[in-house]
Amino acid sequence: MNNLKKDIGDPLFLQYVSKYLKAGVKTKNGKIKYTDVGTPQGGVLSPLLANIVLHILDEYMEKFKEKFDIGKTKRDNPAYSKIRYQIIKTEDEKLLRKLRMELRKIPTRYPMDPNFKRVEYVRYADDFVILIEGSKNDATMIKNNVKAVLDQRCGLTLNEEKTTITTLKDGKFLFLGATIKKLKKNTTYLTKVNRKGKNLRVASARRLLIGAPIWLLLNKMKESGFIKQNRLGKTVPISKTSIMNLSHYEIIRFYNSKIHGILNFYSFASNLNSLRYILYLLQMSCAITLSRKYKLASFATAFKKFGKCLICPETKVKLYKPETLKVSHNFKNNGVTDPFNALSIN
Numbered sequence: 001m002n003n004l005k006k007d008i009g010d011p012l013f014l015q016y017v018s019k020y021l022k023a024g025v026k027t028k029n030g031k032i033k034y035t036d037v038g039t040p041q042g043g044v045l046s047p048l049l050a051n052i053v054l055h056i057l058d059e060y061m062e063k064f065k066e067k068f069d070i071g072k073t074k075r076d077n078p079a080y081s082k083i084r085y086q087i088i089k090t091e092d093e094k095l096l097r098k099l100r101m102e103l104r105k106i107p108t109r110y111p112m113d114p115n116f117k118r119v120e121y122v123r124y125a126d127d128f129v130i131l132i133e134g135s136k137n138d139a140t141m142i143k144n145n146v147k148a149v150l151d152q153r154c155g156l157t158l159n160e161e162k163t164t165i166t167t168l169k170d171g172k173f174l175f176l177g178a179t180i181k182k183l184k185k186n187t188t189y190l191t192k193v194n195r196k197g198k199n200l201r202v203a204s205a206r207r208l209l210i211g212a213p214i215w216l217l218l219n220k221m222k223e224s225g226f227i228k229q230n231r232l233g234k235t236v237p238i239s240k241t242s243i244m245n246l247s248h249y250e251i252i253r254f255y256n257s258k259i260h261g262i263l264n265f266y267s268f269a270s271n272l273n274s275l276r277y278i279l280y281l282l283q284m285s286c287a288i289t290l291s292r293k294y295k296l297a298s299f300a301t302a303f304k305k306f307g308k309c310l311i312c313p314e315t316k317v318k319l320y321k322p323e324t325l326k327v328s329h330n331f332k333n334n335g336v337t338d339p340f341n342a343l344s345i346n
Helices: 002-007 011-022 046-068 078-089 093-103 136-154 214-223 248-268 272-293 299-306 339-343
Strands: 118-124 127-133 172-175 178-182 190-195 198-203 208-211 227-229 235-237
Touching: 002 011, 002 046, 046 118, 046 127, 046 136, 078 093, 127 136, 127 172, 214 227, 214 272, 235 272, 248 272, 272 299
Parallel strands: none
Antiparallel strands: 118 127, 172 178, 178 208, 190 198, 227 235
16 A cells, blocks of 8 residues: 555545555455455456566566676586597597587586676566576575565565475476476487587577476366376376256266366467376366266266267257367466466366
């Protein structure tokens, strides 16, 4: 409210926002639950208010980047230069081949050059990630600074349980429902580059790989009652007893909404084909649900009665089964803002 008052002078507007923050949330049993924690999750104003408050952090990180970023490029890697020199001097073909293979495993630039640092900050609502080209001490310092800015200037507390410092060398991190990690160095795939007038073939730079967190989706499916762990610890699909009273058409539409929601959100995922297992479990859960609804012997009987797409006899609506899974990089949310909500039941 203090941030809003700096730029907005309309007392009636400020009163409406204040009432919105204090209105509370209606629970499933119809009672109003009041809270002083902040903006309600899922509220229409919550993303906008988050941007207004966290704009202070955005400005801080923008100014911090101007001071933190130093150096135009990293210095040459001595280990790389040493092998390059050996390649120039040797005439032995077997040794040349061995040295070139060794060279592809070594970065051309010195990885931990103290005279070269970079920081990048990305935020979406109240989730943000800070990428650092620097030391662990730099990362710890930035985390402490951000924590102080949030506490002293934004009135917010950094969630220590969800905040971690990790390296992309061997690790990965979760951001906005996607796992992000660095590609492994490929010593066999080479690209052509021109350095100081010379055409060279070097190992490709490693890029970030963005994928779908299959294990998290499985956990969400288990929580939502689509799958379970049997006595042997194996993941098996189960029926959705809560929707058995719905019509055949409504059950198919229900499962199709889950399938489309996941595929639309993860259209960019590098491991898109891995989602076939998720789709298979949802399709089997649908078949088991229909078999119990119609009191059939098994899910196999449901497939035999309604076909492999479990077609509704009255409306001819089918369970969606994509023929191919092609990765798309248009980076639009396609109406799905949370991939895990696609598996929940409202």
